[in-house]
Ligand SMILES: Nc1nc2c(c(=O)[nH]1)N[C@H]1C(S)=C(S)[C@@H](COP(=O)(O)O)O[C@H]1N2
């Protein structure tokens with residue numbers, strides 16, 4: 269995981285004075301940061317915009333990019349024909365789904381903003397897939413469940429509170445902007461948890477495990493915040 273992941277540790281990030289650096293970026297600028305190209309969208313356009321819940325559209329300390337930046341990670345197998353997704357843990361019925369099973373379920377397409385802890389935001393990415401809530405109902409999540417663990421290839425995990433995981437906009441997605449997910453973005457299937465920092469959105473998703481006790485995931489045990497609310501800037505532990 270760490271081998272191909274460009275993410276510096278929190279200590280390194282802070283040493284780079286990330287925040288100050290990002291604030292210096294101008295609208296429409298293309299800059300090289302942390303080993304990659306960032307295309308910064310017009311920064312004033314969304315500055316005052318608010319969401320229906322009253323929160324600012326762009327969380328504090330974030331710059332709007334025009335497209336998702338591939339953030340690395342150890343890739344899983346992108347093959348649709350071999351794909352399996354296990355829904356397990358505190359459920360009445362364990363599910364073992366193929367890619368066909370997933371696309372045969374109620375499909376939704378939603379434009380959702382995503383926010384990466386390294387300081388970029390993409391507005392209105394169009395995700396297609398199923399709502400996590402649909403799977404939760406199908407599996408019969410028990411009242412003992414309190415958290416969801418999004419399990420991915422090679423042991424990557426991310427934990428999300430059950431209540432937040434069952435929000436309308438939490439998806440198990442297989443398309444982005446009308447096209448099948450690219451391998452680097454988690455093909456064939458990834459989680460999308462728009463309202464928490466993007467590391468909670470496991471790519472190359474292999475399992476959804478409902479648990480009664482919290483289990484901090486890959487980044488959460490490496491210095492990142494256990495909850496990860498972008499509006500509270502819950503970046504680090
Ligand atoms: N399996 C897996 N999922 C992952 C990661 C990872 O390393 N492995 N990185 C996370 C992080 S830190 C971010 S910001 C987003 C990046 O998604 P993207 O590469 O599609 O932009 O994926 C998240 N999901």
Ligand SMILES: [Mo]
Nearest residue numbers: 384385466467
């Ligand atoms: Mo991230």
